[in-house]
Amino acid sequence: xxxxxxxxxxxxxxxxxxxxxxxxxxxxxxxxxxxxxxxxxxxxxxxxxxxxxxxxxxxxxxxxxxxxxxxxxxxxxxxxxxxxxxxxxxxxxxxxxxxxx
Numbered sequence: 732x733x734x735x736x737x738x739x740x741x742x743x744x745x746x747x748x749x750x751x752x753x754x755x756x757x758x759x760x761x762x763x764x765x766x767x768x769x770x771x772x773x774x775x776x777x778x779x780x781x782x783x784x785x786x787x788x789x790x791x792x793x794x795x796x797x798x799x800x801x802x803x804x805x806x807x808x809x810x811x812x813x814x815x816x817x818x819x820x821x822x823x824x825x826x827x828x829x830x831x832x
Contacts (some may be wrong), residue, residue: 754797761790777813800824 736794765784772781806821 751802752793752797754794757797758786758790761786761793765789772812772815772817776816776817778782780812795820796807 748766768776769781780798787789799823801824803820804823807818808821810815811817
């Protein structure tokens with residue numbers, strides 16, 4: 732069950748600038764992702780699963796994706812967690828390594 736994530740447009744958030752995530756953004760993105768999941772899926776996914784989510788581990792996982800050259804590809808895969816269908820964005824790795832930096 733895959734889908735495509737629609738990128739935001741300027742009309743969605745006037746004045747906002749959307750750019751690719753950078754390595755330095757990983758901690759902030761992890762904080763938003765983990766806390767967002769914990770609030771959005773409360774009561775839908777078992778509390779133990781949500782409580783086990785960790786901002787530091789999530790940030791490290793994102794850093795490893797970035798360092799390895801993985802990028803979101805716009806697809807979504809749906810998986811089941813505690814009886815709920817949960818979407819997760821897919822990643823793809825380029826055939827050439829990312830530039831150093």
